[in-house]
Amino acid sequence: MNPSENVSSPRRGLTVALVGNPNTGKTSVFNSLTGLHQKVGNYPGVTVEKKTGSFTFSDTDVELIDLPGLYSLVPKSLDDKIASDILTNPKNKISVIDIIVLVADASNLNRNLYLLTQIMDIGKPVILALNMMDVAKRNGLKIDVDCLQAELGVMVVPVVAKKNKGIDELRRGIVALGGKQDTLKTRHLQVEEEFSRVLEPVCDYLKENTYYNEDYCRSLAIRFISSDDAIKYLEGEWSRNLDGARLKKLIGTARKELEALDINWHMAEARLRYKWIDRMLGRCVTRSDIISSDISERLDKILTHSVLGPLIFLAIFAAIFQTIFSYAEVPMNWIDSGMHELGLLAARLIPPGLLQSLVIDGVIAGVGAVLVFLPQILALFFFLGILEDTGYMSRVAFMMDRVMRGAGLSGRSVIPLLSSFACAIPGIMATRTVHDWKERLITILIAPFMSCSARLPVYVLIIGAFIPAGSVFGVISYSALTLLSLYLLGILVAAVSAYVFKKTIKGTGRPSSFVMELPPYRRPSLRWTALQMVERARLFVTDAGKIILAVTIVLWFLASFPRSGGQGDDNDFAKTPIEQTYAGRFGKTLEPLIKPLGFDWKIGIGLITSFAAREVMVSTLATIYNLEDADEGSVDLRQALVSDTDPQTGKPLYTIWTALSLLVYYVLAMQCMATVAIVRRETNSWRWPALMIFYMTTLAYLASFTVYHIGKIWG
Amino acid sequence: MRTLNDLKPGETAVIDSFTENDADMDYLMELGVMEGTPVVFVKSAPLGDPIEIDVRGYHLSLRRSRARCIRVN
Ligand SMILES: Nc1nc2c(ncn2[C@@H]2O[C@H](COP(=O)(O)OP(=O)(O)OP(=O)(O)O)[C@@H](O)[C@H]2O)c(=O)[nH]1
Ligand SMILES: [Mg+2]
Numbered sequence: 001m002n003p004s005e006n007v008s009s010p011r012r013g014l015t016v017a018l019v020g021n022p023n024t025g026k027t028s029v030f031n032s033l034t035g036l037h038q039k040v041g042n043y044p045g046v047t048v049e050k051k052t053g054s055f056t057f058s059d060t061d062v063e064l065i066d067l068p069g070l071y072s073l074v075p076k077s078l079d080d081k082i083a084s085d086i087l088t089n090p091k092n093k094i095s096v097i098d099i100i101v102l103v104a105d106a107s108n109l110n111r112n113l114y115l116l117t118q119i120m121d122i123g124k125p126v127i128l129a130l131n132m133m134d135v136a137k138r139n140g141l142k143i144d145v146d147c148l149q150a151e152l153g154v155m156v157v158p159v160v161a162k163k164n165k166g167i168d169e170l171r172r173g174i175v176a177l178g179g180k181q182d183t184l185k186t187r188h189l190q191v192e193e194e195f196s197r198v199l200e201p202v203c204d205y206l207k208e209n210t211y212y213n214e215d216y217c218r219s220l221a222i223r224f225i226s227s228d229d230a231i232k233y234l235e236g237e238w239s240r241n242l243d244g245a246r247l248k249k250l251i252g253t254a255r256k257e258l259e260a261l262d263i264n265w266h267m268a269e270a271r272l273r274y275k276w277i278d279r280m281l282g283r284c285v286t287r288s289d290i291i292s293s294d295i296s297e298r299l300d301k302i303l304t305h306s307v308l309g310p311l312i313f314l315a316i317f318a319a320i321f322q323t324i325f326s327y328a329e330v331p332m333n334w335i336d337s338g339m340h341e342l343g344l345l346a347a348r349l350i351p352p353g354l355l356q357s358l359v360i361d362g363v364i365a366g367v368g369a370v371l372v373f374l375p376q377i378l379a380l381f382f383f384l385g386i387l388e389d390t391g392y393m394s395r396v397a398f399m400m401d402r403v404m405r406g407a408g409l410s411g412r413s414v415i416p417l418l419s420s421f422a423c424a425i426p427g428i429m430a431t432r433t434v435h436d437w438k439e440r441l442i443t444i445l446i447a448p449f450m451s452c453s454a455r456l457p458v459y460v461l462i463i464g465a466f467i468p469a470g471s472v473f474g475v476i477s478y479s480a481l482t483l484l485s486l487y488l489l490g491i492l493v494a495a496v497s498a499y500v501f502k503k504t505i506k507g508t509g510r511p512s513s514f515v516m517e518l519p520p521y522r523r524p525s526l527r528w529t530a531l532q533m534v535e536r537a538r539l540f541v542t543d544a545g546k547i548i549l550a551v552t553i554v555l556w557f558l559a560s561f562p563r564s565g566g567q568g569d570d571n572d573f574a575k576t577p578i579e580q581t582y583a584g585r586f587g588k589t590l591e592p593l594i595k596p597l598g599f600d601w602k603i604g605i606g607l608i609t610s611f612a613a614r615e616v617m618v619s620t621l622a623t624i625y626n627l628e629d630a631d632e633g634s635v636d637l638r639q640a641l642v643s644d645t646d647p648q649t650g651k652p653l654y655t656i657w658t659a660l661s662l663l664v665y666y667v668l669a670m671q672c673m674a675t676v677a678i679v680r681r682e683t684n685s686w687r688w689p690a691l692m693i694f695y696m697t698t699l700a701y702l703a704s705f706t707v708y709h710i711g712k713i714w715g
Numbered sequence: 716m717r718t719l720n721d722l723k724p725g726e727t728a729v730i731d732s733f734t735e736n737d738a739d740m741d742y743l744m745e746l747g748v749m750e751g752t753p754v755v756f757v758k759s760a761p762l763g764d765p766i767e768i769d770v771r772g773y774h775l776s777l778r779r780s781r782a783r784c785i786r787v788n
Contacts, residue, residue, distance in 0.1 A: 072745045074741075114745065270744040511737075513781065515739065
């Protein structure tokens, strides 16, 4: 007998889905319930895929599913569809979900209840979690929970997810409700007698040919009559059980009959539900007259002011760059000297020879060279995190919509593109919120031009080594300015590319639109931002660290063997010229191809290893220079780059023009395998990732070539 | 008749009807923007377009081309 089955009280298992409008705090509730740290942010569309977690409460194991937000069960974008599919897809005969917890924003109940009434029609047990009760109170709203419970016929639990309030009550509620069918039924879709009669043939047809219960069939019938979009959504799914043409005909007949009765069928569902909601809320919610002065609105007047708005936007980003350059330098130096000490320690502990070289020149030099940039990357994540948490991102989208239109996009693409500054992968995932497929595709194709955090180590290394000290008017240093220019270059090329794609890719023909909710500003939670930073730092050190370590070890081997002479005397090891090793020979073979860009074989090796991750360029150069360096201990990489000389001419190997050429190459080239894989997944074809590799790399090559040759002519 | 597009910042009006019935308008209705709903024109973006409205207690942005299809009084 299986021992786990032999327990006195059998444990129950429940599967619970968290659904609700975007940005109502579903993920915050999820995190509070499970103790996990999924990403939250103050803009609609943070969660774009299904996430699961679990908790146990009084002998019940609850499997929790966090879903992307949606406004209605007629999905408009892929993230909506993911949520909607889980709840309603007729293919899941018996849907796995036992309870639906609808997380609503209590300060904005009216619209939130639209989805609730739709979901209640599905016939699953529903709990309404009234989140953001703190905000509702602050806004002077008095919500009568008992009244809501009675009117809606579902359990209502007030919570403040951010402060962990009401979470235990919610746990208790979930477990108490169990998988019990909801018996309290109310009809939110109250229609006239004649309307009801017209609906009947459609209802009957749905009842016979779907797995849905009577209530939901009625709800669906009204939805299909209301809009063609709803029909389109189910078209893909019904083929097995339903005859689409027949259903459409029934709907057409019903619409005509309604017209004869002088009933407006267009969006009847929205009209009926909102009518019911307005009346119900009138009974359960009162608004005190003392309207607290709306800080959010006053703040917004300044932040999206026609002149100040764009200026503040630029100032914020200039400040971020300046911080990345100046303040992050301090912790950087700590890590750097720590690594140096570690190198010295290893030199003392490990006898000279292959092992010492592997540890010092390979692992410590390589991994350390990238680790040094952790403060910069964290600083970038910190600022992006704060911007995401405050609600400013949505305002940037609002301000940029007009500009994006020129490139065939809308403000909706702004947030995915801004996320791409951290990493293109979440950025590309975030494009799921873009409604139009063509707009989404264009956004995916240009997202990698946004300089991601993995490029930062390369940028900072090269800029630090080759860009002269000094500043413009003593305000912004040349270094920060160069960095800013690299980001701007990426944005500019992205804009031009988007324009070209707009003209060449075939679209759906629907007019572009920008209907988007603008959330109120919220105070960023430093605790949360710090937590997420720690999480990202951990990921960077472990995940990226593993890649860097692996590549470094392989590289160390390739750049150390075969040994010259081959006498096997370990002490001769360091004198083996790298040019003669496997890596060196490979780099030399590659050299003719990249010579026109001003790159030598060492950079060539780095370009290859960068395919694993862009920052590996830095660890690669560190390993190569440490192997070349005869002395024990680690070399200063910047110094090594500046003082490297061409063995034939004796002149410096790298000039500022080589540096600029390399920087431009890193801005534009498609080097990230992980991005290629995600584009393949999100576009469901090899066509787009292939195009991406081709056009980005071609652009990068041409641009670097141009920069380097301008430099050569200049002198 | 005036449209949502003609309102000044801070002005309140009640939606009268839509002059167009496409998917985008359906979406607005699902979001609670429909006949009889009061709206406040909050402001327009720095470049004049899109605009921000306050409807049913939350803020929504939409383009002027859409606002022109919404009659108000
Ligand atoms: N004041 C207050 N803010 C909250 C509360 N719960 C969540 N928030 C904030 O609301 C914002 C949205 O939270 P999320 O948990 O990301 O919301 P979501 O519903 O998962 O959003 P999407 O995944 O985009 O649909 C964040 O800024 C949270 O910090 C709450 O109870 N009170
Ligand atoms: Mg979420």
